Amino acid sequence: MLLGPSLGVSAILFSLGVAGVLFRRNAIVVFMCIELMLNAVNLSFVALAQQLGREGQVIVFFVMAVAAAEAAVGLAIMIGIYRHKSSVNVKEFNLLRG
Amino acid sequence: MTQLVVFWIFGGVAIGSAFLCITRRSPVVSALWLVSTLFALAGIYVLLEAQFIAAVQVLVYAGAIMVLFLFVIMLLNLGRRGPSDMIGWVGRLVVLAIGGVLVVELWVLRQVMPAAELRLPAGSITRFVEEQGAVGAISEPLFRGFLIPFEITSLLLLAAIVGAVVLAKRQL
Numbered sequence: 107m108l109l110g111p112s113l114g115v116s117a118i119l120f121s122l123g124v125a126g127v128l129f130r131r132n133a134i135v136v137f138m139c140i141e142l143m144l145n146a147v148n149l150s151f152v153a154l155a156q157q158l159g160r161e162g163q164v165i166v167f168f169v170m171a172v173a174a175a176e177a178a179v180g181l182a183i184m185i186g187i188y189r190h191k192s193s194v195n196v197k198e199f200n201l202l203r204g
Numbered sequence: 205m206t207q208l209v210v211f212w213i214f215g216g217v218a219i220g221s222a223f224l225c226i227t228r229r230s231p232v233v234s235a236l237w238l239v240s241t242l243f244a245l246a247g248i249y250v251l252l253e254a255q256f257i258a259a260v261q262v263l264v265y266a267g268a269i270m271v272l273f274l275f276v277i278m279l280l281n282l283g284r285r286g287p288s289d290m291i292g293w294v295g296r297l298v299v300l301a302i303g304g305v306l307v308v309e310l311w312v313l314r315q316v317m318p319a320a321e322l323r324l325p326a327g328s329i330t331r332f333v334e335e336q337g338a339v340g341a342i343s344e345p346l347f348r349g350f351l352i353p354f355e356i357t358s359l360l361l362l363a364a365i366v367g368a369v370v371l372a373k374r375q376l
Binding site for chain 2: 107108109110111112113114115116117118119120121122123124125126128129130131132134135137138139141142145148149152153154155156157158159160161163164166167168170171172173174175176177178179181182183184185186188189194195
């Protein structure tokens with residue numbers, strides 16, 4: 107019964123995450139928007155798990171583990187970049203530019 | 205009916221907080237609105253009969269990951285007021301258009317419902333939870349069908365720990 111509304115909320119949250127990634131230049135906020143997108147996908151997994159079997163909930167578990175690993179490594183990179191540039195603005199991230 | 209009303213309360217809070225998260229200037233305020241979104245999502249998970257996932261959502265996402273974010277924001281002293289990091293007006297319109305198109309696409313995709321043969325009989329998740337408990341209902345497929353992915357996850361976390369230390373340390 108809640109499948110349709112859940113997928114709708116998930117769609118809106120995912121789009122807000124994409125919009126945030128494009129809209130902001132602060133790398134930490136961009137990271138938070140990526141977490142938002144991962145959560146939107148988790149929501150659709152849980153909603154579909156109710157109809158198609160509990161394996162969907164297991165996948166959510168793995169997504170959370172990957173998100174935690176990604177946040178830890180990403181924020182460590184952020185600290186490293188801040189040390190070089192004294193800024194976390196994505197416009198100034200040009201170390202890999204030839 | 206009550207379920208749907210509660211769902212839309214949580215859903216509205218989640219969407220509103222997510223919108224505020226991407227539009228507030230201060231990263232600290234953004235992070236706190238994101239915590240609000242994550243809590244609302246935990247509420248929705250309970251309504252969708254995923255009680256254990258809801259508990260893990262609060263502990264891992266709203267707890268651990270957001271504390272890590274706030275910790276880094278405060279470590280880098282980004283909480284103070286600076287120039288806006290948002291893109292200009294033309295860019296905002298482009299973002300609005302892209303976001304709108306994405307919402308419409310996903311909304312259309314939502315109409316495609318899974319085939320009737322694939323669906324479980326109604327209320328089968330409730331039955332699993334009643335028979336095995338909220339944790340048992342998820343741990344059985346986790347440790348039977350997904351045992352090797354589960355073990356590989358521990359390797360992933362180990363690699364992430366080592367990577368974070370190597371990247372963030374000034375010299376080893």
